[in-house]
Amino acid sequence: MVVKSATKKRLMELGVSEEFAHKLATDRNMTDIKAMSSDEIASTLGESKDSEQFVNTMAIIAEQGSRRRAAKKSKKITIRSKAIDDFDRPEITLRFNALNHELVPHQELVGAPNISEEEQYEIESKELAPWQMVQPDEETGEDRLAKELLPKILITDPVVQVIKEMSEAEDNARLAADPDHKPLAAGWIADRVLKVVRQSPSAGQSVAYRLIVEGN
Known part of the structure; x- marks a missing residue:
């Protein structure tokens, strides 16, 4: 494998770290890098898609792609099929919400999304006190909450993603209304406890808890 020095230099000039520039420029030029999907870039960098480093790198690459497209923009008017569908069939843009399915039990985070570590510890400790x-x-000898003993659920689970997106949308609305509002950090939902409430005609209501993790 060969690192293309010109590509690496260009990436570093744009603000990409030397380590990431080295990885991206291995057997690739700028055109190849712009054509990579976010999953491919995350795999190449060895970073989670929720990490700040990945988000910053993706923003730099996307900006270069948009600049090139703007430079080549023609005066032709093109009506894309997706635009027609959005106008004629707005319902196709609605995403499936796993929480609305009748076979999926009610699930919610233990504690509000945007809370401090101290508040999270206090709320989760109280919720899990019976166990x-x-x-x-x-x-250290200090008290800690052994959440790793809980059953795990991946951060990529459809239910977790729905909760994450809904929470972030609400948090973004608060940020728009209040510039001093502290937004949710990247990867905030990892290591949070999920409460699962199941209803049964025979057994009544049962409650279980799961720990949200990024990987097995």
């Missing part, structure tokens, strides 16, 4: 999950840390 006595507060244990002393082996290294």
Whole structure:
């Protein structure tokens, strides 16, 4: 594999770190990089798509692509089929919400999305108190919530994604109304506890908890 020095230099001039520029420029020129999908770039960089470094790098690459398209923009008027569908059939733009399915139990985060670590610890500790999950840390001796003992659910789960998107949309609305509002951090939903409430005609209501994780 060969690192294309001109491409690497160009990426670094645009603000990409040397490490990421080196990885992206391996056997690729700028045209190849612009054609990469977000999944391919995340895999190449070895970063989560929620990480700040990945988001910044993607923004730089996307900006270069948009500049090139703007430079080549013609005066022709093109009506795309998607635009026609958006006008004639607006319902096709609606995304499937897994929480609305009759077979999916009610699920919600334990605690509000945008809270401090201290508030999160207090709320989750109180919610999980019946299971006595507060244990002393082996290294510090301080109390900690052993959430890793809970069953896991991936951050990519459709239900988690719906909750994440709805929470972020609400948080963005608050930010628009209040510039001093502190927005949600990247990857905020990882390590949060999900409450699952199931209704049964015979057993009544059952409650379970899951820990949201980024990987197995």
